[in-house]
Amino acid sequence: MIRIDNLVKSFGTFKVLDGLSFDVMPGEKLALIGPSGSGKTTILRILMTLESISDGHIEICGDQLYHMQRNGREVPADEAHLHKMRSHIGMVFQHFNLFPHKSVLENITLAPILTKGTPRAKAEARAMELLEMVGLADKADARPAQLSGGQKQRVAIARALALQPRIMLFDEVTSALDPELVEEVLLVMKRLAAETDMTMLLVTHEMGFAHEFADRVLFFDKGRIVEQGPPEQIFSNPREERTQSFLRKIIAAGHRV
Amino acid sequence: MIRIDNLVKSFGTFKVLDGLSFDVMPGEKLALIGPSGSGKTTILRILMTLESISDGHIEICGDQLYHMQRNGREVPADEAHLHKMRSHIGMVFQHFNLFPHKSVLENITLAPILTKGTPRAKAEARAMELLEMVGLADKADARPAQLSGGQKQRVAIARALALQPRIMLFDEVTSALDPELVEEVLLVMKRLAAETDMTMLLVTHEMGFAHEFADRVLFFDKGRIVEQGPPEQIFSNPREERTQSFLRKIIAAGHRV
Amino acid sequence: MEWDWAFVWQIMPTLLAGLKLTLLVTLLAAVVAAVLGLALAILRRSGNRAVARGTAALSEFIRGTPLLVQLYFIFYVLPDIGIRLPALLAGVIGMGLHYATYTAEVYRAGIENVPRGQWEAARATNLTMRQTWVHVIVPQAVPPMIPVLANYLIAMFKETPLLSAITVLELMNQAKSVANTYYRYIEPMTLVGVFFLAMSLVSVVFLRVLEARFGRMAK
């Protein structure tokens, strides 16, 4: 589904990702964990084409993401190619990034209407289904500013789902929320993981949730994969010293694994 | 040490604290927990004289905080009285609130020099001791912007201690920190609690820490105390339905109690 | 010199005629500034380095030199190269151009103040560049600009006396002419001051309304 091959990303002289390679199977749920600054967000942003890459290749659903063929030669992708590729991918951000000047319903229907030409009535019907799913059908006409953080994040998830992507990216979707509001968002995500066969990449500091959610956990440090495996192994029996010390600190800080 | 008597605080028509009363013994370590918006921060801010009160009385170290005697009558406290009373109290904020234009050392020595007339040399010697205690002696000349969140918060604690208050207030001092950095701050606070006989009030969402730290836990909801008692009782055997459901949600969100 | 009310009433119609012209010039120049400023803002974002740099340099030059001298140039020097503008038009263009360099900055700041996250969310929902501008950026960038733009409108109003240098009979020029005819200065000049103050107090209220309505929306 996703094949990342020798990916390099530098900001100026600083290499954030340094020759990273990994594959993701269709329908797989992947958790990316690791200390602050290890490059987790950067990977998701690159997959969403919010950053350019410095070197390497990414293949998504069988097509190159940042490259395309022209006259039999491989050339950097143009905006039209990126536009086509982006339709496979949805992303939910840490700070929701809802459109504050639009109602909840409009936030969800805007992209389907504009990018897929879905008729308004159909887009709204589908949006209401999604709001139903995230438990916010009664908030369709509210503005984002009138919602709590947890509600905002659930709307953001519905917005990403409205485009029916085959890959969903979640970047610390609960870390800007009050602890009491975290649960409602995680519940929605668990249902989503259980009910769909979407491929999902999740960056989180909630180790407990990563444990329950993921088929596979990737532990990052300094732009490289230090260790990967099923959650049971990573959390109960980490092999690498770096992973062990990271988990120890997280546990000491009061989080359950 | 602190006696709060029938305290009322309204913002406009909204009563945040509604006839609240409780006492704190000298040297007692108190944890205030409860859902978002229940008024925990407001209590600390009132004790620090950052908010005015709407009704009621507060006594600190035997003196009224918001009232004073003039010609045998009780009148609202003036700035001079507040200034005197504030010298008993120190506060550490969620977002550190260090002075960004001053070095770490200057952040700590500024108030002793200005408010107590401590000679600079003496103030600096004492500041170095405090920095030693919080493990940051080597950062004395750094600017706050060059520190990590956990380091900033430790400097903020040292700054509050430099005035040698008899009461210390902590408002969610770790909730703005990356999970990996939480531990270092909690360690400093544990040492502080163990080594001094200062009276401490702590607002936190870290139930595990509240458990270890506090002599007594107050559970708040809607500006009232719903339940109070030693941490073992509150966390293991809460009597009130509201307390139980709050703790359940917090646990579900992945926090250890 | 004594204050003479009878004289005040006598000259009032003349001054009001001047005020009318002042308001007309201000509004026309404001329209020019609003449109031209947008053009400058777009040119400054242009991908073509030379165009962007050139626009920036030109803007800085216009902003660094007095409007009065620019007006002289437009009115008295341009005819030498065959461009002969009527006084009113020259004034509108001169003021409009001068203030366009300010409004361009307002547009730029307004656009930059839309959080990065909004661009990224638009991208993540696969909107095209045009759709992003129309549906996401502009609706959020414009409301906070409105009070700032209104501020420049008021500033322009107060600079109209400069137009007397190019023979536009606006408020200040009318007042001077009245003063020179009757050799009384205190009344006409004070009235001009009062007019300006009254207009600007009205516009302060108007601004507060705009700020309350639009200023806060951007969050």
Place this chain on the structure above:
Amino acid sequence: MGDWGGYLSLILQGALVTAKLTVMGCALALVVAFIAGLGRVSRFAAIRWLATAYIEFFRGTSIFVQLFWVYFVLPFAGVTLEPIQAGIMALGLNVGAYAAEVVRGAILSVPRDQYEACIAVNLTRFQRMRHVIFPQALPLMLPTFGNNAIELLKGTAVVSLISLHDMTFQAQVVRAQTGSTLIPFATILVLYFLMALALSRAIRMIETRITRGLDGVR
């Protein structure tokens, strides 16, 4: 109509007057801006009111009217200023009113957190302003002060109204003598621009000096 050297020196004399007006005007503007800007955030209603009245009056009426009043009407009240003094005063008070709002804005934009931290470490109001708020507000003011200074420079062109022999005025003299409009006005346009450049450079220099070591603060 030869003698361009003489005319040039006339314009340069004017440039000197313009520079003097700008520098002294800025100095005055700076002083009143701080007084009025701090007055605006004073806790005494009377001081706030006074500062507001000053600011609204000088921002509300046009510089032309103010100049006229300072020069032609103040003498009736027994205050006769030299033309250059009148020019400095009108420009300084006018631009000072705008800059006062900048001072106020910068002070208010220091986060509330910082005020609260000051109360928590028990600083007095004056200490708060002197040691914490003001040092943080100053770097915020500087860029806008730079713009204000350039506005003032441009404002000096209108003082020819009170027969001050500034650069624009001298250009008009040259024009009357030579019959050429292009040359004197092109010359002063360039001179004004050079002065504006010098001003913004100077401000930027001060800015980097003040904010040195403050990087990453905001």
Place this chain on the structure above:
Amino acid sequence: DTLEDLKGQGFARIAIANEPPYTAVAADGTVSGAAPDVAREVFKRLGVGDVVASISEYGAMIPGLQAKRFDAITAGLFMKPERCAAVAYSEPVLCDAEAFLLPAGNPKGFKSFADIAADPEAKIGAPGGGTEEKLALDAGVPRERVIVVPDGQSGLKMLQDGRIDVYSLPVLSISDLMKKAEDPNLEMFAPVEGAPVYCDGAAFRKQDTALRDAFDVELAKMKESGEFAKIVEPYGFSAAAAMSTSRAKLCGE
């Protein structure tokens, strides 16, 4: 008393307009022109060593005098009854008729202000608050066709650019402008029919009549001795014209 004050400080402050040949500023900044030259000489005889000139807009001269910005106006400010009420004039100094500056050949045949009023298209330029503006308005030219021109050079330029059809100033001012312009497409028509001949005088504050009277005494002596003619005639003014009339006549007293 004002004269004593002036003697004490050693100079008198005068307002001028930079409108040659009445008043002029040379490239080196020195002040000349007929009016200041006469004033300088008279003040010298009164024991005031020098004059310090400020260039001023016509409109700002009388308020400046009243606000004690100047001690006298010597700028070709013509005597008219309304002005005589506002300031104290000396005896006449410079006399001049009104003139029109026109495109060569005077295509529209303007000979008087009334002709301009009669042509619904014609625009006339005149200094703001000057005599010519008033004459035009009085002759029935509507306000919007009387263009207030800030200075002589601007008026000349506007005529050349076709923005106005005629520019009106005193004869000598127009001929000076023409001399500088060296433009064959322009011509002067003078004197304007029906327009009176005006004379200026040094203007003083109303309360300074003592100073004015002292000025008059010395001025009269100079006129008699012929020194007056020696100063003004090189500039093109007629000394005889000034001596043949009086303040009383011109002010309509």
